[in-house]
Amino acid sequence: MGNGRGRRDGGRKHPGGSGAALCEVYDTALLDLDGVVYAGGEAVPHAVEALGVARAGGMHLAYVTNNALRTPGEVAAHLTELGVPAAAGDVVTSAQAVARLIADEVPAGSRVLVIGGEGLRVALRERGLVPVESADDGPAAVVQGYGGPGMPWGRFAEAAYAVGRGVPWYASNTDLTIPGARGIGPGNGAAVEVVRIATGGRAEPKVAGKPLPPMHRETVLRTGAQRPLVVGDRLDTDIEGAFNGGVDSLLVLTGVTDAAQLLAAPPEHRPTYVAADLRGLLAGQPEVVEVADGGFRCGGWRAFVRGSELALDGVPGQAGEVMDAVRALCGAAWTEADGPGAGVPDPRKALALLGV
Structure with a gap:
């Protein structure tokens, strides 16, 4: 079972197990x-x-x-509509995190230039800060958050004007992509790069979001x-x-x-x-065990390194859950990658066998 404290000793060698759900x-x-x-x-x-x-x-x-676009209340309402009952207090956003970060570093009541959605504005007001729309409004800070696919290009220009004048720059997060119904689209990190390029690549925002x-x-x-x-x-x-x-x-x-x-x-x-x-x-998580004949076993699967490739012993449909094979492959791949001078073994044949 996980120890509840994570690992700071170079990382784990394989996924953990848990006897209880x-x-x-x-x-x-x-x-x-x-x-x-x-x-x-x-x-x-x-x-x-x-x-x-x-x-x-x-x-x-x-x-x-x-995602800093929507307010916690809007996110909670969406979750509830989907069948996941939630209240605004159950939602934590990077907008809230960056608003606290800004409030800790600028005078109370300061103006903040907002390049993003309503979620950022609500979070800033919660911290006693005043959202503004123009670089000419005398902002003490400029903050960027995901503004959705309809974000006007002129908003990035306002950010660039302010950052170029030396106004402290903050970002809710720098995720380059965001998943959607039609695929993977550009996230707030891509928008941050637009402003970085426009200002000559010299400025660097303070970032609040994960990780x-x-x-x-x-x-x-x-x-x-x-x-x-x-x-x-x-x-x-x-x-x-x-x-x-x-x-x-x-x-x-x-x-x-x-x-x-x-x-x-x-x-x-x-x-x-x-x-x-x-x-x-x-559910619980099955144990991943290093085996004497080499490799790692999970469920009915054994994963090991053969030459420069990952390999599997086991037959789909007979050896157990596909995810057990993935967990065993993690053990073999991570251990090999951490070895002296070793790289990540090629997983393509093993994953093709599993159909993932």
Whole structure:
């Protein structure tokens, strides 16, 4: 079972196991939204049912998102419409985290130039700051957050004017992409790069969102979690954020990260647990065991390195769950990648066998 403290000793060598369901082991699930609970406005398959069972069993569900576009109330209303009952207090956004960061560093009542959606404006007002629209309004700071696909190009120009004049620059997050119903689109990180390029690449924003400490701080303050489990679909935000915060994590393969990316994960991107979707909260996690004849075993699968490739012993449909094979492959891949002078073994044949 995960130790509840994460790892800061170079990262884990294979996914962890748990004899009890994860929703029984951890008191609070810190759930990412895009790619985990919903995508493009629609619920991810099995998410509504799984979260309902976890909640009924006593697990507190908190929704932690780097998307700063909507207010917590709007996010909660959307979740409730999807069949996941939530209140505004159950939602923590990067807009709230960056607003606290700004409020700690500028005088009370300062004006802040907003390049983003209503979620940023509401969060700034909550901290006693005044949102403004123009670089000529005398802002003490400029903040960028995801503004949706309809963000006018002129908003980026306002940010560039202010940053170019030396106004302190903040970003809710720097995720380069965001999942949607039609595929993967550009996220707030792409918009930040627009402003960076326009200002000559010299300025650097202070960032609040996952995987950085301000977001973890905001989440802990707002949820009061004692035994949290971070649940996400992104290695470079959700899982690295859990690693930085010293807490356990569950990666679900319903969003940005696929199995090949998981196998290539560096130490700080390796989750405690792995599941196909949110039904992973409702079950234990099988142990991944290093075996004497080489490689790692999970369920009926054995994964090992053959030359420069990952290989599997096991027959689909007979050796057990496909995710058990993925967990065993993680052990073989991560251990090999951490060896002296070793790289990540090629996973393509093994994953083709599994159809993932």
